[in-house]
Amino acid sequence: MRVRLRFAKRGKVRFTSHRDVVRLWERALRRAVLPVAYSGGFRPRPKLSFGLALSTGHESVAEYLDVELADGVAAAVDDLPERLSLELPVGIDVLAAAPIEPGHPSLQEQVQTCTWHIEALDLEPLGAQRLVDAALVAEELVVARSRKGREVTDDLRPAVRCVTVVGPTSGGTELEAELAVHPRSVRPAELLAALDPVLAEGRVLRTAQWIWNDGARDEPLPVVVDLGSALPAPLADPSVTRRDHSDVRRPTGGDEGDTRFRQPLCTTASTRGSPVFPP
Amino acid sequence: MSSLWSRLEPLLAQVQKPARYIGCEDGAQTPEHAPHKVAWLLTYPDTYEIGLPNQGLQILYEILNERPDAVAERAYAPWVDLEALLRARGLPLFSVDTHRPAIDFDILAFNVSAELVYTNVLNCIDLAGVPVRAEDRGPEHPLVGAGGHCTYNPEPLADFVDFFVLGDGEEVVSEITERMGEWKAGGRTSGSRQRLLHDLATVAGVYVPSMYEVAYDGARLASVTPRYPDVPERVEKRTIADLGAWPYPKRQLVPLTEVVHDRLNVEVFRGCTRGCRFCQAGMITRPVRERPEAQVRHMVTDGLRRTGYDEVALTSLSTADFSGIERVVADTVADPGNCGQVSVSLPSLRVDAFTVGIAAELQRARRTGLTFAPEAGTWRMRRVINKLIADDDLYGAVESAYSQGWRRMKLYFMTGLPTETDDDTLGIAELARRCVEIGRRHAKGASVTVSVGGFVPKPFTPFQWFGQNTAAELQRKMWLLRDDLRRDRAVAYKWHDPKATLVEGIASRGDRRLGAVIEQVWRNGGTFQEWSEHFDLTLWEDAMAAAGLSIDDVVYRHRDRDEVLAWDHLSAGLHKDFLWQDWRDALDEVGLEDCRWTPCYDCGACTGYSIEHVVASATPPAGGSQGTGQGLALVPVPVAVGSRPSPRAGS
Numbered sequence: 001m002r003v004r005l006r007f008a009k010r011g012k013v014r015f016t017s018h019r020d021v022v023r024l025w026e027r028a029l030r031r032a033v034l035p036v037a038y039s040g041g042f043r044p045r046p047k048l049s050f051g052l053a054l055s056t057g058h059e060s061v062a063e064y065l066d067v068e069l070a071d072g073v074a075a076a077v078d079d080l081p082e083r084l085s086l087e088l089p090v091g092i093d094v095l096a097a098a099p100i101e102p103g104h105p106s107l108q109e110q111v112q113t114c115t116w117h118i119e120a121l122d123l124e125p126l127g128a129q130r131l132v133d134a135a136l137v138a139e140e141l142v143v144a145r146s147r148k149g150r151e152v153t154d155d156l157r158p159a160v161r162c163v164t165v166v167g168p169t170s171g172g173t174e175l176e177a178e179l180a181v182h183p184r185s186v187r188p189a190e191l192l193a194a195l196d197p198v199l200a201e202g203r204v205l206r207t208a209q210w211i212w213n214d215g216a217r218d219e220p221l222p223v224v225v226d227l228g229s230a231l232p233a234p235l236a237d238p239s240v241t242r243r244d245h246s247d248v249r250r251p252t253g254g255d256e257g258d259t260r261f262r263q264p265l266c267t268t269a270s271t272r273g274s275p276v277f278p279p
Numbered sequence: 280m281s282s283l284w285s286r287l288e289p290l291l292a293q294v295q296k297p298a299r300y301i302g303c304e305d306g307a308q309t310p311e312h313a314p315h316k317v318a319w320l321l322t323y324p325d326t327y328e329i330g331l332p333n334q335g336l337q338i339l340y341e342i343l344n345e346r347p348d349a350v351a352e353r354a355y356a357p358w359v360d361l362e363a364l365l366r367a368r369g370l371p372l373f374s375v376d377t378h379r380p381a382i383d384f385d386i387l388a389f390n391v392s393a394e395l396v397y398t399n400v401l402n403c404i405d406l407a408g409v410p411v412r413a414e415d416r417g418p419e420h421p422l423v424g425a426g427g428h429c430t431y432n433p434e435p436l437a438d439f440v441d442f443f444v445l446g447d448g449e450e451v452v453s454e455i456t457e458r459m460g461e462w463k464a465g466g467r468t469s470g471s472r473q474r475l476l477h478d479l480a481t482v483a484g485v486y487v488p489s490m491y492e493v494a495y496d497g498a499r500l501a502s503v504t505p506r507y508p509d510v511p512e513r514v515e516k517r518t519i520a521d522l523g524a525w526p527y528p529k530r531q532l533v534p535l536t537e538v539v540h541d542r543l544n545v546e547v548f549r550g551c552t553r554g555c556r557f558c559q560a561g562m563i564t565r566p567v568r569e570r571p572e573a574q575v576r577h578m579v580t581d582g583l584r585r586t587g588y589d590e591v592a593l594t595s596l597s598t599a600d601f602s603g604i605e606r607v608v609a610d611t612v613a614d615p616g617n618c619g620q621v622s623v624s625l626p627s628l629r630v631d632a633f634t635v636g637i638a639a640e641l642q643r644a645r646r647t648g649l650t651f652a653p654e655a656g657t658w659r660m661r662r663v664i665n666k667l668i669a670d671d672d673l674y675g676a677v678e679s680a681y682s683q684g685w686r687r688m689k690l691y692f693m694t695g696l697p698t699e700t701d702d703d704t705l706g707i708a709e710l711a712r713r714c715v716e717i718g719r720r721h722a723k724g725a726s727v728t729v730s731v732g733g734f735v736p737k738p739f740t741p742f743q744w745f746g747q748n749t750a751a752e753l754q755r756k757m758w759l760l761r762d763d764l765r766r767d768r769a770v771a772y773k774w775h776d777p778k779a780t781l782v783e784g785i786a787s788r789g790d791r792r793l794g795a796v797i798e799q800v801w802r803n804g805g806t807f808q809e810w811s812e813h814f815d816l817t818l819w820e821d822a823m824a825a826a827g828l829s830i831d832d833v834v835y836r837h838r839d840r841d842e843v844l845a846w847d848h849l850s851a852g853l854h855k856d857f858l859w860q861d862w863r864d865a866l867d868e869v870g871l872e873d874c875r876w877t878p879c880y881d882c883g884a885c886t887g888y889s890i891e892h893v894v895a896s897a898t899p900p901a902g903g904s905q906g907t908g909q910g911l912a913l914v915p916v917p918v919a920v921g922s923r924p925s926p927r928a929g930s
Contacts, residue, residue, distance in 0.1 A: 012284075013535065015297035020536045027533065027587030030620075038620060057292045087587070089303055089535055201292075 013091030051107030060206035119202030298536035299327030310350035324399035381407035394786035395809035437488035438794035446516030484517030542590035551596035559737035565884030572603035602895035656706025695748035733780035741861035753777035790845035
């Protein structure tokens with residue numbers, strides 16, 4: 001049996017690396033005495049499969065992990081978020097859990113885009129808007145990066161699904177962007193470099209990973225996250241945590257005044273997401 | 280001032296491995312500071328990855344935080360990238376628990392476990408905003424303390440450290456806390472710091488260098504004598520009698536990021552009486568004090584459940600000597616609560632006590648790396664250093680390991696030992712080849728890794744009088760081995776940089792005049808000297824020359840029996856006559872058996888403190904070549920060579 005988990009990584013713990021997160025999950029699962037399946041061989045490892053890696057220093061409320069449980073074990077998933085969060089470090093909280101069918105595609109196969117909130121340092125919202133407007137009408141957005149010691153250039157334009165200016169932060173301007181993960185994952189810093197090479201990245205928060213089907217997008221495990229508090233908590237409504245990944249996405253969006261963050265339908269540059277960084 | 284976190288946070292995005300500065304470990308504490316509480320900043324003067332697992336620091340962290348009159352937090356040396364950012368912004372050294380500035384603490388207490396970190400100690404003091412030299416500090420500054428194995432010769436750091444602690448810290452930290460508490464309550468008035476230091480100098484196990492007068496006779500140290508009648512002429516180390524009374528750490532820290540020894544560690548005994556003559560740890564931590572087997576089991580079971588680790592190390596200076604070792608390993612591996620996924624590692628495993636039984640138990644769980652330390656390549660050389668492992672014992676253990684499915688093992692050796700000839704050095708290569716040969720009988724791809732380090736004579740060992748091999752001589756020996764092993768593809772050969780060995784030698788036995796050298800190296804940017812990318816011998820050579828000290832004299836010269844040694848005013852409990860006799864025995868190639876199972880030699884470690892060895896088993900472990908009366912002759916050992924153990928009933 002496989003269980004898909006969605007978790008947040010916020011606060012000080014964001015400075016741990018992806019490898020660190022893998023290891024701390026292995027320890028947490030053992031502490032929770034969850035009957036995880038192990039690989040064979042000389043050095044058996046628990047069968048865990050992580051989705052996209054999150055860069056060290058970035059925060060997220062949309063990290064995913066598939067856990068393979070030992071044969072014949074049918075664990076109840078209802079209490080998993082609470083049970084596992086207890087065993088995880090402060091800042092890593094499980095938001096949802098759901099069983100997934102055998103043979104279900106992996107997270108890496110499914111996820112196509114991610115939504116990010118990105119703080120661009122030392123930038124006014126008006127200046128940001130001009131950069132975003134220019135980028136969205138550009139034919140191409142060329143960035144240079146070094147790959148195996150060679151300088152290569154990439155056109156990011158096809159990978160930038162949308163960018164909007166959310167508003168001012170204490171150190172600059174908050175942007176929201178949906179970036180593609182195929183053929184390669186575009187990093188928030190690359191988007192900033194494409195907007196203007198002098199821009200520096202401040203805080204970064206991944207708010208969603210998206211699976212696209214016939215022009216509609218859905219999250220692997222949708223939850224409504226309160227980004228106003230330091231520790232995002234899953235909704236009290238248990239039907240949300242129990243939802244299967246294949247469920248149809250619930251309608252999203254809401255009044256501008258709602259402090260709770262909802263996945264925005266991001267179609268044009270004029271759509272504004274709720275700010276998540278302190279203004 | 281309280282937390283610096285908001286100012287540190289933006290910097291962490293710019294440095295390598297920022298997780299080492301965030302704290303947040305499982306087991307980390309966020310103690311409440313208060314004016315009546317003595318605040319300790321337990322500082323490891325190396326990176327977080329090296330310092331976090333240090334068990335001594337973790338033990339004191341818990342003991343102090345359990346006291347109502349103390350708080351303890353931890354700090355580690357920031358790596359050079361963060362240090363540069365901190366200095367550029369005027370930010371100080373900070374604790375990782377609550378990110379409090381170091382100057383907010385009453386004591387900066389350093390754990391000093393290696394000579395090459397001495398310049399980092401200075402750097403941490405400076406980064407804390409405290410004057411580097413003890414004489415320049417006033418009542419507003421924290422006290423700087425140090426403990427750990429290197430403080431058995433504290434003289435090189437005497438200019439910079441207000442007080443040193445010799446030996447086990449479990450009890451003495453409380454006595455220091457009480458003295459400090461009185462000082463704080465008294466308002467830290469001008470002149471009171473001096474009175475406090477004088478007071479601390481009367482606490483058993485505490486050495487306050489400023490309370491002692493140093494005299495020289497030409498280039499030689501003449502004496503180190505107390506300035507006041509109530510300050511002891513000789514500072515004795517502290518020893519806890521019963522390890523079972525100190526079941527610490529109870530909540531071992533589980534780091535969020537990768538560190539060395541990233542596993543549960545349970546100390547099964549302290550002290551060692553095997554009597555290896557090069558080994559300072561074995562000499563200064565006597566007598567042997569075993570932890571009760573039931574407590575070991577509890578600490579293993581409870582620790583694994585609490586931490587979620589899948590590996591537990593049973594630590595000591597020679598774990599296979601622990602009375603209940605086979606049972607504890609077998610039960611840990613077989614515990615159904617561990618789901619068969621927990622592996623047991625036995626660091627410091629003596630070859631002669633590694634039996635098929637232990638090999639079989641270890642390999643039932645996940646197989647960990649296997650490391651043996653024969654230390655020398657020939658039986659003659661091993662008699663000199665008193666590591667009495669006969670060739671047959673060694674090959675028996677190697678056979679046991681390969682027969683149980685291991686395919687590679689690591690072998691540790693030293694070169695530059697007293698009386699060593701090139702035949703002894705080349706014996707290392709011969710021994711390695713022989714191991715590969717044995718391995719090939721079991722597996723085609725069998726291989727061994729040979730690691731060779733240069734020998735550094737240490738205080739309070741029988742070799743403290745020995746003149747260290749020159750760096751050039753060590754290099755020649757390393758290359759001799761390299762050339763000899765060149766054709767052996769199954770032997771991987773690694774060696775320790777002889778230049779670093781030289782600097783260890785400078786700091787290991789130097790006297791108080793070394794302070795000027797350490798300070799100059801630090802001022803010229805020589806931090807993180809134990810990291811090869813930062814190590815720079817020329818900094819040390821220049822500083823030695825500037826201080827008018829000769830490397831020949833400090834490092835390479837043999838000492839006479841009558842010479843005043845820099846640590847003669849301190850005591851690890853060992854009689855100097857005993858050490859001298861053992862040194863003469865070494866030169867005569869005479870071995871000395873383990874006193875746990877043979878009559879006492881009166882080394883002084885037990886009698887001086889009215890304590891005794893605490894050993895559960897009246898008989899030595901099976902397979903040992905010492906203490907059984909068979910050790911000094913080449914006789915077969917009870918290791919089933921080349922045969923697999925018979926399958927257990929029911930398995």
